[in-house]
Amino acid sequence: MPRHRIGAILLLAVVAVILCLRTPEWPTVLNKPGREILNSTLGFQHIFAINLPSRTDRRDALVLAAALSGLDITWANGVPGEDVHDRVLPGDPSISRELSSGKRGSWRAHMNVLQRVVDENITSALILEDDADWDVRLKSQMQVFAQAARAFTQPSWNGRSVAEQLRDPPGQELPLNQLPQRTRRPRLTPYGDDWDVLWLGHCGTGFPEPTRGAPTSSFRVTIRNDDTVPPPQHLRPHPFALQDALSETYPPHTRVVHAASRTVCTQAYAVSQQGARKLLWQFGLQTLTTGWDLMLRDWCDGLYDSSDTDADADAGPEVSDDDRPRAPLCVTAQPPLFSHHYGRGAASDITAPGGGFVNKKKEMTPYVRRSVRLNMERLVNGQEAVEQWKIEGESSSA
Ligand SMILES: *[C@@H]1O[C@H](CO)[C@@H](O)[C@H](O)[C@H]1NC(C)=O
Ligand SMILES: *[C@@H]1O[C@H](CO)[C@@H](O)[C@H](O)[C@H]1NC(C)=O
Numbered sequence: 001m002p003r004h005r006i007g008a009i010l011l012l013a014v015v016a017v018i019l020c021l022r023t024p025e026w027p028t029v030l031n032k033p034g035r036e037i038l039n040s041t042l043g044f045q046h047i048f049a050i051n052l053p054s055r056t057d058r059r060d061a062l063v064l065a066a067a068l069s070g071l072d073i074t075w076a077n078g079v080p081g082e083d084v085h086d087r088v089l090p091g092d093p094s095i096s097r098e099l100s101s102g103k104r105g106s107w108r109a110h111m112n113v114l115q116r117v118v119d120e121n122i123t124s125a126l127i128l129e130d131d132a133d134w135d136v137r138l139k140s141q142m143q144v145f146a147q148a149a150r151a152f153t154q155p156s157w158n159g160r161s162v163a164e165q166l167r168d169p170p171g172q173e174l175p176l177n178q179l180p181q182r183t184r185r186p187r188l189t190p191y192g193d194d195w196d197v198l199w200l201g202h203c204g205t206g207f208p209e210p211t212r213g214a215p216t217s218s219f220r221v222t223i224r225n226d227d228t229v230p231p232p233q234h235l236r237p238h239p240f241a242l243q244d245a246l247s248e249t250y251p252p253h254t255r256v257v258h259a260a261s262r263t264v265c266t267q268a269y270a271v272s273q274q275g276a277r278k279l280l281w282q283f284g285l286q287t288l289t290t291g292w293d294l295m296l297r298d299w300c301d302g303l304y305d306s307s308d309t310d311a312d313a314d315a316g317p318e319v320s321d322d323d324r325p326r327a328p329l330c331v332t333a334q335p336p337l338f339s340h341h342y343g344r345g346a347a348s349d350i351t352a353p354g355g356g357f358v359n360k361k362k363e364m365t366p367y368v369r370r371s372v373r374l375n376m377e378r379l380v381n382g383q384e385a386v387e388q389w390k391i392e393g394e395s396s397s398a
Contacts (some may be wrong), residue, residue: 008328014189028157028182033146033190038139041071043146043190044124044270047071048116050109051130052078058130061343065372067378069138073128076113077284081105089288096288103291110266110292112286117276124189124272130269132201133365134374135228136385143335146191147201148176148221148257152331153192154183159386163259167217171210173256190273196275197300197330199260201268201338203237203366204244208261215302215327216259223255228367234389235335237265237366246334260300260330266293268338279330300330335367343373364388 037043049066051059055078066073081101089096099107110127119126135141135261151162151174158165162179168174186193199205210218229235246256271279283295284302296302305327335388342364365371368388375385 002319006297011138016062020061021320024240029185031181031183033143033145033150036190037143037146040070041185042071042126042139042142046074047128048076048113049073049128049130049132050076050078050113052080052105055130061373061376062128062130062132062308064376064380065133068376069136069372076109076127078114078130079108079122084108085153090283090285091289099288099290105285105294107288111280112343114271114276114280115284117271117273122273122276123367124191124270125276125331126200126268126270127266128268128338129266131341131343133340133368133371134201134268134338135368136370136372136375136379137228138337138372141226141228142221144176144226145257145337147179147335148333149185149195149331150183150192151179151219151257152217152259152329153195154186155194156180156183161192162333163217163219165218166219168212170212170214170218173220173222174216175224179221179339182292186248191270193273195331196272196278196328197260197296197299199263199296199330199332200336201265201340202263202271202332202336203265203267205263205332205334205336206261207245207256207334208259215305216329217260218259220256222250223257224251224253226253227253228369229253229255229335230367230389235367239364239366244334256334257331258334260297261333262298263297263330264293265340266296267340269296275328292395300328302327320377339365339367341365341371341373358361 015296041047047066049062051062053059057077080103080260082284084107084383086093086097089099113125113127116122153161155161156165162174183192191198207220208214208216208218214352229252232243232252235244235247236242237244246254250256279296279299280300283292287295288303289295344363363374365373366390370385371388372379372385374388379385
């Protein structure tokens with residue numbers, strides 16, 4: 001080949017590389033969340049914990065659990081229901097004024113945190129209730145979760161998330177290691193840029209319905225052989241509950257990440273700035289009908305979606321597809337990464353947990369194998385955390 005040809009080809013190649021680097025989609029990055037998730041706020045800007053100052057017992061325990069896990073907690077004072085006046089309640093007064101004092105206080109405490117997130121322009125915040133518990137391996141679990149969550153929250157090179165691309169036909173899933181290797185670089189949070197809620201601690205969730213045209217994608221990411229996932233017989237929200245469907249659908253030690261659907265209990269959830277704004281608008285200003293976690297459930301399920309009107313209705317102005325608000329994007333995991341710690345006889349100030357479980361002698365935390373709370377005495381004494389369940393046929397140090 002003549003020299004000048006080779007020169008021309010080289011020049012073209014250089015120009016192509018420069019063009020690629022200048023396009024806004026580039027550079028894409030390996031879909032491997034980095035070390036920022038291992039920091040003391042788990043890669044969020046803040047971790048808030050809601051606690052009534054009078055419950056010093058709970059604050060002591062959570063301070064210690066956080067310290068033992070290298071977490072930095074920002075306290076948000078809980079609100080006694082009596083301090084929430086009728087005139088501040090949004091929505092239909094005949095409903096909101098009938099709510100129990102516990103539900104009013106809980107609503108206001110969560111609204112106060114959302115208000116702070118918006119007021120201080122916080123990019124992302126994890127919100128914990130003061131009885132939350134987690135595995136001593138939380139930070140590495142969160143790294144894996146973030147990688148799976150990005151399939152929902154982070155656009156790939158063509159501008160759409162993996163979950164969007166694979167929403168039809170409904171019901172598709174991919175194991176974590178088969179997700180596309182590259183995504184656009186997340187700019188806002190290591191969990192991806194486009195999400196409202198990451199529902200990390202709950203006491204039950206469904207898989208989204210695999211129906212065409214559902215507001216959220218029914219796509220799932222599976223994490224196999226995750227040995228922080230309890231064996232199937234312990235996949236239940238409290239000791240007397242039925243086993244979760246997860247335990248029959250997947251091989252043991254599988255965690256599944258998917259859009260939240262019928263999710264309940266708010267032991268732990270993260271909000272992005274955009275999520276906090278939407279939630280504060282909806283529940284600070286518009287609606288108060290029931291307990292906070294049930295309202296969040298309905299919100300994530302798209303029940304407050306104002307675009308969800310009859311498409312063929314002839315009344316009202318035409319709304320173009322671009323102008324419709326997108327359904328909320330809430331991502332969750334089964335089993336959850338945070339769970340409710342059942343201490344000795346300590347009933348919640350809001351509502352007692354179900355299953356007749358209060359006042360039982362035995363402490364436990366559903367779904368969490370090496371619980372920080374159950375290992376507190378060992379951990380303060382410099383010992384290794386142990387398994388909560390003795391499991392036949394499996395080594396407990398798995
Ligand atoms: C942890 O990482 C996140 C994301 O990079 C950051 O916003 C946050 O400030 C970090 N936390 C601390 C305590 O440095
Ligand atoms: C809020 O933060 C975002 C980025 O996280 C930034 O782009 C925006 O300008 C900030 N808004 C204000 C009012 O500071």
